[in-house]
Amino acid sequence: MLQRLVNLLRGSVCLEVEGAFPERFLNLCAQRGILFWRVEWLETTRLRVTVTRGGSRQALLLGDRVLCSVTPVGRKGLPYFLARFRRRYAFLVGLTLSALAVCILSAFILTIEVKGNVNVTTAEILTELRRQGLGVGAFGPALDERTIGNKVMLQLPELSWLSINLYGIRAEVLVREAVPAPEVADESQTGSIVATASGIIIKIDALSGDALVKPGDTVVAGETLISGTVRLESAPYSADPYMGSYQVRASGQVWARTWRTLTARIPLEAQVKAYTGEEYTRWIFTCFGRDTVFSGKGGISFDRYDKIRNTWNLTLPGGREMPLAVIRETCRAYQLETAPVDRTAAEELLQERLLTQLEELTGEGEIVSTSYSAVEREGMLEVTLRAECREEIGRFAPDPITQENEADP
Incomplete structure (x- = not known):
């Protein structure tokens, strides 16, 4: 296979030798160091042999010495292929420019891949990389990957590790996100557990402090449930039943049955877009993040319009997008008109938002039952959610x- 590739690059010529003693032609080629292969006897006095392009001229001259006629019957290889275009100057110029483009563009970063991020978005990482000098179109040999990575980590504390690997025109960025430290309670800060909502106590687990309520008690929002003031009881024979108290940081969980009422409103009329039919289109060519308008350079005369961009990126066979794209930007003019809102859809929207708000309020709790009521009032639709949790x-x-004490310093 390798020998075939070498023959293809240097070129080969197929010769047909005819005479009384064609084998003498092969002997002379061997003596003169002319490489030949694929010897095929066609007749007793005629054979066909393949020689290299460099030795073909000398082989043609050897035919007269052995009284044989040597005729070229075929030529193969890259030199003969390129020779077809020696008079096509535009092709040669294009081939030269293509070779130069490959040699030059291979030193610039054309694509950047970010891997390993979950919470930190790829856009944030790419933006910070661009600020530090690593972006599409950056000159690869001039980049210091370690320095850029350290600067990016200083600007993005959410990352604990970042590595930049350059593979020609592709830059691979591997990141690991920092694990947030668990929240540690300040034990030196004393206080109590109070109720965030009114309800009936179901269960109370006091880890530290004194529980002031028990299951079945009714409490209101703001009432103290677990006190941070712990009273010390004296011995049974003491005259004073209490020896004093000390302050702790109260902790524990208090579960209760609660009844919540949430309300949301939405107008029954809304401003909608009515398109006038006027449009303005322009074409943009994007190269390495820079836009060049080559069609439709006039200004937009519409007061209100929607902008629609259709992008066609240059994509390699493997699916990798290159920083070259053609964009069609269309602006559609519209006017605002007042239109009635679909009452059923508006009511369903408010119900979904109220339920989401209730789930955020209850957290890990349980929603036992819900009921909704809707009323129209002063051009507004008002939906009320009543729930037991x-x-x-x-x-x-x-x-x-x-x-x-904390504020004094």
Whole structure:
């Protein structure tokens, strides 16, 4: 296979030798160092042999010495293929420019791939890389990958590790996101657990502090559930039943049955777009992130319009997009008109938003039952959600004295 490739690059000529002693022609070729192969006897006095392009001229001259006629019957290889275009100057110029473009463009970054990110978006990482000098069109040999990576990590504290690997025109960016440190409670800050909503206590687990309520009690929002003031009881024979108290940071969970009422409103009329039929189109060529308008350079005379962009990227056979694209930008003019809102759709929208808000309020709790009511009032549709829930209503509230001590420094 390798020998075939070599013969293809240097070229070969198929010769037909005819005479009384054609084998003497082969002996002379061997003596003169002319490479030949694929010897095929056609007749007793005629054979066909293949020689290299460089040795074909000398082989033709050897025919007279052995009284044989040597005739070229075929030529193959890259030199003969290119020779067909020696008078086609436009092709030669294009081939030269293509070769130069390949040699020059291979030193620039054309595509950037980001891998390993989940919470930090690819757009954020690419934007910061561009600020530090690594972007589409950057000169690869002049880039310091380690320095750029360190600067990007300083600007994006959400990343714990970043590596940049250059593969010709492609830059591969591997990242690892930082694991957030768990929230640690400040034990030096004392306080109590208070209720965030009114309800009936179902269960209470006091890890530290004194529980002031028990299952079945009714509480209101803001009421203390687990006190941070722990009272010390004295011995049974003591005259004073309490020996004093000390402050702790109360902690625990308090579950309760709650009833919540949420309301949302939406207007029954809305401004909608009515397209006038006027359009303005222009074509844009994008190269390495720079736009060049080559058709439709006039200004847009519409007061209100929608802009629609259709992009056609240059894509390689493997699916990799190159930083070359043609964009068609269409602007459609419109006017605002007042139109009635579909009441059923508006009511369903408000119900979904209220349910989402309720789920955020209850957190890990359970929504037992829900009911909705809708009413039209002053051109607005008002939807009310009433729900029964089982949720954790305890929230830590620091003591005022602790807050004052923290504020003194």
